Amino acid sequence: IINWCPRCETALSDDEVDYEELESYLWYIKYPIKNKKNEFVVVATTRPETMLGDTAVAVNPNDKRYKHLIGEKVIIPLVEREVPIISDDYVDKEFGTGCVKVTPAHDPNDFKIGLRHNLEQVLIMDEKAVMNRNAGIDYEGMNRFECREKVVEDLKERKLLEKVEKYSHSIGHCYRCHTVIEPYLSNQWFVKMKPLAKKAIEVVKEGKIKFQPPRWEKVYYNWMENIRDWCISRQIWWGHRIPAYYCDNCGKMFVAKQAPDKCTECNGNKFTQDPDVLDTWFSSWLWPFSTMGWPERAKELDYFYPTDLLVTAPGIIFFWVARMIMASMEFVGKIPFKTVFLHGMVLDEQMRKMEKSLGNSPDPIDVIEKFGADALRFSMVFNTPKGNDVVYTDSLVETGRNFANKIWNAARFAITNSENIAGMPEPENMKIDLADRWILHRLHTVIYDVSKAYDEYRFNDAAHILYNFFWNEYCAWYLEIIKDRFYHSDDISIKRTAKYLMLKVLDYSARMLHPIMPFITEEIWQRIQKFCSDSTAESIMQVSFPVADKEQLFPEDARKMELIIKVITAIRGIRKDMNVPLREKVETVIKVVKGGKRLILQDNRHYIKIMAKVSDIYIGDDVVKPSKSATAVVDDVEIYMPLAGIIDLEKERDRLLKKLSKVESNLNNCVKKLNNKDFVNNAPQSVVQEERERKENLEITSEKLKANIAFLE
Template sequence: MDYQALEGNYTPGQFEEEIYQYWLKEGFFESRINPKKKPYTIVMPPPNVTGILTMGHILNNTIQDVLIRYYRMNGYEACWIPGTDHASIATEAKVTKYLAEKGINKWEIGREKFLEYAWEWKNKYGGIIIDQLKKLGTSCDWKRERFTMDDGYYKAVIHAFVKLYKKGYIYRGYRLVNWCPVSKSAISDEEVYYEEVEGHLWHFRYPIKGTDSYVVVATTRPETMLGDTAVAVNPNDKRYRHLIGKTVVLPLAEREIPIIADDYVDPEFGTGVVKITPAHDPNDYEIALRHDLPIVNIMNPDATLNDLVPEDFRGLDRYEAREAVVEAMKERKLLEKIEKYTHKVGYSERGHVPIEYYLSEQWYMKMSELVKPAIEVVKKGEITFYPERWTKVYFHWLENIKDWCISRQLWWGHRIPVYYCDACGFMDAFEEDPGKCPKCGMKLRQDPDVLDTWASSWIWPFAVHDWPNPDPNLDYYYPTDTLVTGPDIIFFWVARMIIAGMEFLGKIPFKRVYFTGIVRDDLGRKMSKSLGNSPDPLDVIRDYGADALRYTMTRLAPLGNDILYSNEKCELGRNFANKIWNASKFILSHLTGKPLPSLENIPLDIFDKWILTRYQETIKAVRQSIEDFHFNEATVQLYDFIWDDFCSWYIEVSKVTLTHGDEDSKQAKRRILLHVLEGSLKLLHPFMPFVTERIYLTLPRYEKTIVYAPYPVFDGKYLFEDEKAQARLIQEVIYVIRNVRGENKIAPGETVKAFCIVENKADKALLERYTSFVEKLAKSTLEFIERREPKPMEGVGHGKGFDIYISLEGSIDKDKELARFEEELTRLQNQKKATEAKLANPNFTNKAPEAIVQKEKDKLNYYSQEIEKISKIIESLKG
């Protein structure tokens, strides 16, 4: 691809797709083992195969791409391995719905036929998010793309299971789990979300055996009382101390259950007496274990009531059963009262119904020994977390870890490789189906469950290669360098990958973990489809361009902090790209085609030395920011240098030479302009890859892409501190004159008369030497004076060590300007009062997100500064 010119306006839709296809065709993202180069590896957190691009994906993958492009340009053998996760529950739900729309029942067609349809669905829809990620410009090695149900990956998962099973780390047991009645499967904590629900608190009377008395218990779930195996009070609650050890008769079920004492009971909740239903509440389950209580599961997998409840309630849905229990208690005069009650209810992320806490037989992994190496490597600093605060969270979880429920009652996924012989009772785990029982020769039956998705993705950093087979790619690219992910899965995935890496390879899986923040809207709400506040990233890319979205998202995201996003903020990124585009067009239009002199062989004036100094400072700062994961700081540093220093100042200064200088000085100026432009494009490329490549391909160059162009390296030879300070003084004088012009609405084409008082003799001498530059760039005449009293109709500006006075006579209508500024002053004073009132309201300051409160404080500060400035202008106009 060879672009000869930059034509027209910046229109990213005209070239982004073409450039990406060029990169793919040329294989620029493909990585190969190279003993002469140090590898830099990232494995993409595999998005669900059911997924579509979200703003969270934009943030996460942009940061990964910044790192990969940066290290690729720094000479590393950069390898970014992409892939998708089979997402057992999410995919099974999608396929089940897909079949239902065709009139096909999952249970009627059976497991094998269902899996055929699942693969058909995956092949048709499963790559959508990957195609969308390419629109973002992700520079993955797509030839290495993996899917967690690929044949090779599947074998790796099964190998890991069997190895741990043989070591005694995997076992079956009855435990309480999160249960989704729709998918009829156990689910992880990560697949549960909570919502506040307006419900009720029912107060029931439980008769005390052998007396006419009763205790009153309060519950939000009346239907579960049929599974009660005790009632409990706090041992320090004097009201009920005399009842401890007695028995109540469980209404409706007519079972006798004990009254026990446990510190868990809150005397302030309800009546201070609680019902204990161990099979359907995690806290009750723990109480039951402490007191050796029976555990009675009263529900079927679909959340209907089973045969362990009285006949009248069998087969009822849990909510039908709730109504029936309340009515039955009312009939028996055992319903004391009903109160309105708001509480949080856990919902299945995939089934979108309230979960049940459900006692069932599941597969578990013993974690107490497995976690020890994972704790040690982080303590030793072999793995570093960014931000560092997540290290404490990591330790807290691992040091208090419980055994991991790794089974799911689904069909789509990695099937548990345990086989049973119904004839002789044999049971064992195998990597391949043994076909028949090694003891009695009869046919074996495989366990019907599949593994939790996390129990397959925990080996992702090394199973993306050919593990457990010998593989030079694994030897070269593992361990990876950086993992970029969200803190919400620090336990479910990050910690478990570290555990797996240490257990199976004896090596850490990555050296650094960068935790992104959560993307929120301007009101501080987490972006979600249900709230309708989450834009479609593809629409944003269509409207603003991928570069603008990437730049804006990165700039809004301080290290690990949440970001407040709105589409309008992408105008910042688009305007930045447009500025670079127009600056590049200007520079290219001044190239004559004649060879330019080398940087070492040209004379440098004060502005040349200033821009070269600022360029070197920016190189150093941006490199440090990227390597320290301060990506937003890097974007600000690049913006300040490219927009302010290079485009707004140096290019403007250069126009004087390009217009009035001799040919040698023009060539020198062209060399520096091109040198800084090319370097700026390279510095910016990891953040805005498309526009930088598009411009780079028009420059006089030897490389066929910016992708492998060397990233600029700091060179102290081009630091000129004295000239930098001198140039800053000249700039500040020009800025102050322009600012006074702007405040007083002086027409751009009108030349003003400026007077300057300078405290320092050396500064005055410098400014006198560059008076012509100041006059051309500030559209003014400049006269140096010793002292001056402010006069009516005179604009005044101040800088460090100097004052500027500009005559406004003939430039403005005094009365009109006075009226305009007084109107603006009134507006600002009203805005300030409203903001002060808002900040004085505790309902706002205590309830609004911290970022929103800070935004109001910043507004107040701005209004105060503007009021002070405009008051001085009014005073000057009044004379």
């Protein structure tokens, strides 16, 4: 018995059947007992039309209700066939009436019962699931669903339908065309899987093959340990033909590469090849080694086999991955690959898989035209946690496009300045400052983290680390800091050192980003080669991946630089809050009690001056807050910015007061809403939560505005 798709007119393997829980009915049918007037057994079925092919009724041998009937005969209504009542352990006493109809040609379990009891196999449908002569002339020519209706009607008429119950059960559908599968008796080729599975389970248990993410190993074991024989013949046109030949004269079968010269049975010399073809996966399971010249003992096989990594979707673990492992163990005697990486799927906004038949996939070429190939690739990696699915929207790709623009602008800045500054620093003339040690420390930390993420197949982590480093540290801070050196320094060694480090970080970042953004990184690498390398490589693909160097880690300096960055950020925050234009140079007074921190800020005041656009800066442990100054606090560092003479204090105060009254009125509404029990109890939980968060944010803003207004009084 195989799974038969009446539309595709082919057999399917168990894995090609999609099961779906559907509402249906359970029909209870009365079968008259032979020679006993008005005595019946009642059977329950979800497919009443199959009764036309029944060749027995079975009960459990321990079922006291029916013990006395074993060996009696019943008459199958409509076809009026006389069949025995048999006993079989398979029958579940609790299901339906405890009596089951047995249709060996149309049900896999009935087929097995049939073999045990030597029952006749009556096939009642043809390949299109149209009823044939065996179904009786009343039903011949109907499709199975028409026949079902007619059978039920006829049973009703004869008062042989006891009852009908609603019943939901899982129904198999063809994975290709979604037609309801018909279990069908037919001659097919099978592969015995248990012995193959045994070795394939072992190599995973022994850790020779690893699954990523590892949770898939359980899924693999579960399938392999319950594996069933594989139906490999298909009644379709395309595929490898089954290498079986039948003697035209006597019918003897030969399985061989080619038809034999002579029949060993009758000496006949005419043969016909089996018309069936192999399941496409039967060809595919040979893929890892057949692509390397197998069955010849090819060089490629010796050199590359087993391969390192197989990347594929979880949907074909059984169809393909497990079978490749089995085939490789059987035919080559080696594992086919060391690691299987199972990635997520791209879903549409309704969380559906993207499929040709649904037409719910954007055309990748359109997306690439609009955003760029690197933008698409980066965005997909950036937004897909290891092994998880990702919901695609066009806006997702904007992240990648913006990042690509950022990288391109940074590269242009680097190239222009590299052209303006001749030469590279001699090692003995390098002038390395705190910010340089900080960026080196960050670069090598990032190299370490990114390498680890790639090694562990956490590609989205690699993308996030690189994105944050390049955008928020290299571009936002380091390039801004060295810009001042390029434009204002007279010391060529300082300029060359900055040029060297700027190019180094750009070069290494490009190499690390290359797997995720291949085009832009190649382009940039080509353009910066003339400044920073005497390598003979012709492509970024030929240079080595950066290696983290402990000698380049400066944790102490990194901490210092981070403090300075925080202070600069705080000063910028005051400027923004108090509406102080950037062109307006301001003074800043910093109170810091701890000597260590004070020293750091004093030594590096030039960074604060450049990056926060501060004209003068006083740092001390006993400074007094100047009047009419704004304040910010970073850890235990207090920052004051005197505002008198910088901005129109009255005007600024009015602006802030207006803003405050608006915030207060919003806050009032918010509080009212949250005090309203109807709202809190009836609105969706997420909406109420949102309102609470809004209230908190408004409170914070209000406090801040009040403090800023106080600065001006």
